[in-house]
Amino acid sequence: MHDPSRTNQELLEENYALKQKIKELEQSDAEYKQVERALRNSEERLRGIAEAMNQLVWIVGADGSSIYHNPRFVEYTGLKGVTAEEIWQIIHPEDRLQLQRRWQEMIRSGSVYQSPCRLRSSVNGNYRWFLIQGSVLRDYDGKAAQCLCIATDIDDFKQAEEALRKSEANYRLLHKSxxxxxxxxxxxxxxxxxxxxxxxxxxxxxxxxxxxxxxxxxxxxxxxxxxxxxxxxxxxxxxxxxxxxxxxxxxxxxxxxxxxxxxxxxxxxxxxxxxxxxxxIGERKKAEDTLRATFKAAPVGLSLMKGRVFQSVNQAWCDITGYSEAEIIGHTTRTLYENEAEYERVR
Missing domain, CATH: 3.30.450.20 (PAS domain)
Structure with missing residues (x-):
């Protein structure tokens, strides 16, 4: 209803201000939609990356509810729409308590955690080693809203590590024995x-x-x-x-x-x-020296030959044959025979 006390100028200014407000609201709405589209595109890109990853990826709410899991997670665990409580059941009992403590610390402090553990396969029921990395996703108020987890299969590495450990242990045992x-x-x-x-x-x-x-x-x-x-x-x-x-x-x-x-x-x-x-070879050397001394001092003639070539003779042998050790070492037994025929006859 027209107020007679207000001038035309005031009405014009009020009208202009309303138009500006409407314009600002329209611009804000456009910016909101632009941010919304950018966020949606970003989420789609991230989902595409997670879908293509060979690692197991899942997101659960702070209350343990299921939010997302990639195809690799479903393929390995056989679980869909999984909750945090269900995930604990596929973790090896020996690893579960330690991982739960790390999880609680992550929720409390917001720190990123990383821990190896064994996860059960839905294919054969066997456990494989994975390296699990977890981080907290917070809302606008800074409160923990979701938890992102990525599990990388390290079983082959663990098996090789164990084989190496056993090999090194055997190696040390061999050396000590x-x-x-x-x-x-x-x-x-x-x-x-x-x-x-x-x-x-x-x-x-x-x-x-x-x-x-x-x-x-x-x-x-x-x-x-x-x-x-x-x-x-x-x-x-x-x-x-x-x-x-x-x-x-x-x-x-x-x-x-x-x-x-x-x-x-x-x-x-x-x-x-x-x-x-x-x-x-100290003892062997002593035995060789003793044997050599016995050989040299023997009262009977002794000679050591290799391929009918004299390697060593004792003094008794020199006395019997009339050859000195220097004259005979390195020569064949042919030296002791009058002719080649006699030498070949006893060959």
């Missing part, structure tokens, strides 16, 4: 690994050995020979012939040893380290 010494060194000779027999053989502590190079415990007279063996045998063909050298123990005594050195390569096939089985 070996009667011969074992050692692994870098290419520069730094001692990196060894067994108890190696420690006992040398008399150093484990801590001391880890600070040493194998050349530190090898008398200098063997350095050149061993360097040549490494250069000409170990590096080109991957292992050495069995060879002898000496070690110097912590107490200063010298110990004769026999070993074969092998090469280790990295994943790229490049030489990375060397290892060896080392045998204490």
């Amino acid at each position: 070996m009667r011969d010494a074992f050692a692994r060194v870098d290419l520069d000779g730094t001692i990196r690994e060894f067994n108890d027999a190696y420690v006992e053989m040398l008399g150093y502590t484990s801590e001391e050995l880890k600070m040493m190079n194998f050349r530190d415990i090898t008398p200098e007279k063997w350095h050149a020979l061993e360097a040549e063996i490494i250069e000409k045998q170990v590096i080109p063909r991957g292992y050495s012939d069995v060879y002898e050298k000496e070690y110097r123990r912590k107490d200063g005594t010298v110990l004769p040893v026999e070993l074969r050195t092998s090469l280790l390569r990295d994943y790229a096939g490049k030489p990375s380290a060397m290892w060896a089985i080392i045998r204490d």
Whole structure:
């Protein structure tokens, strides 16, 4: 109803203000619809990504109600419209309590959690290892509204890890039970690994050995020979012939040893380290020396031959034949016969 006290100017201004308000409302509504379309497009893109993922993806409300699960989740678990309570039932009993604690901590603090656990397959009822990552989705008031979970299958990795653990355990057991010494060194000779027999053989502590190079415990007279063996045998063909050298123990005594050195390569096939089985031959050397002394001192003539070539003779043999050791070593038994025919006859 027209108010006679208001002027035409005031009416015009009021009309203009109403038009501006209507315009603002229309603009706000357009902006709202634009945001709504952008949000819908974003949700569709995210859903498309989740649908294509090989991981198990599901979202539950803060109250445990089902909101979303991707096809991979349904394929593996056989569950549809799943609630949080149903999900707990497909988690391995041994992993359930720990995961529930992590879940509660995530809800309370809003922190992202990550935990390995086993999930039961609907196909065969077997459990496989998954790495579950969970995060809280909050509403506009900052309250926990939903929980997003992604589970990545890590069963093959877990199986390989377990196989490696068992292999390493067997490897350690083998080293500890070996009667011969074992050692692994870098290419520069730094001692990196060894067994108890190696420690006992040398008399150093484990801590001391880890600070040493194998050349530190090898008398200098063997350095050149061993360097040549490494250069000409170990590096080109991957292992050495069995060879002898000496070690110097912590107490200063010298110990004769026999070993074969092998090469280790990295994943790229490049030489990375060397290892060896080392045998204490001190007792064998003593026995050989005793046998050699007995051979030399025997009252009867004795000779050692290989392929009818003299390798060694004792003094009694020299006295009987009239040859000196220097004259006969390296010669065949033909020297003892008058002619070739006689030699061939007794061949």
